[in-house]
Amino acid sequence: MDEENKTEQMVEVNLQEKRKRIDFTFYSNLAIVGCSDMDFFIDFSQGPPEDDVFSTVRIFMAPEHAQRVLKALENVINGFEERKQTQEE
Numbered sequence: 387m388d389e390e391n392k393t394e395q396m397v398e399v400n401l402q403e404k405r406k407r408i409d410f411t412f413y414s415n416l417a418i419v420g421c422s423d424m425d426f427f428i429d430f431s432q433g434p435p436e437d438d439v440f441s442t443v444r445i446f447m448a449p450e451h452a453q454r455v456l457k458a459l460e461n462v463i464n465g466f467e468e469r470k471q472t473q474e475e
């Protein structure tokens with residue numbers, strides 16, 4: 387096992403050992419993704435279509451973390467689509 391995989395496995399184990407605390411929930415009907423020279427950001431926004439005011443949460447992350455988020459989203463979406471397809475059959 388190479389050093390990067392060991393580190394990822396250690397981080398995953400450490401996160402599993404800690405209790406998860408959700409400070410607040412935020413439903414987003416719009417996500418804007420962008421990047422600078424150093425990091426990526428995702429703006430999660432919500433707001434009624436007829437209103438000009440949007441509530442926004444901006445999350446910054448390093449490119450390595452953005453790649454992990456992408457892989458995690460792909461895995462979750464694939465699982466969702468498989469379950470949905472199974473239910474339709």
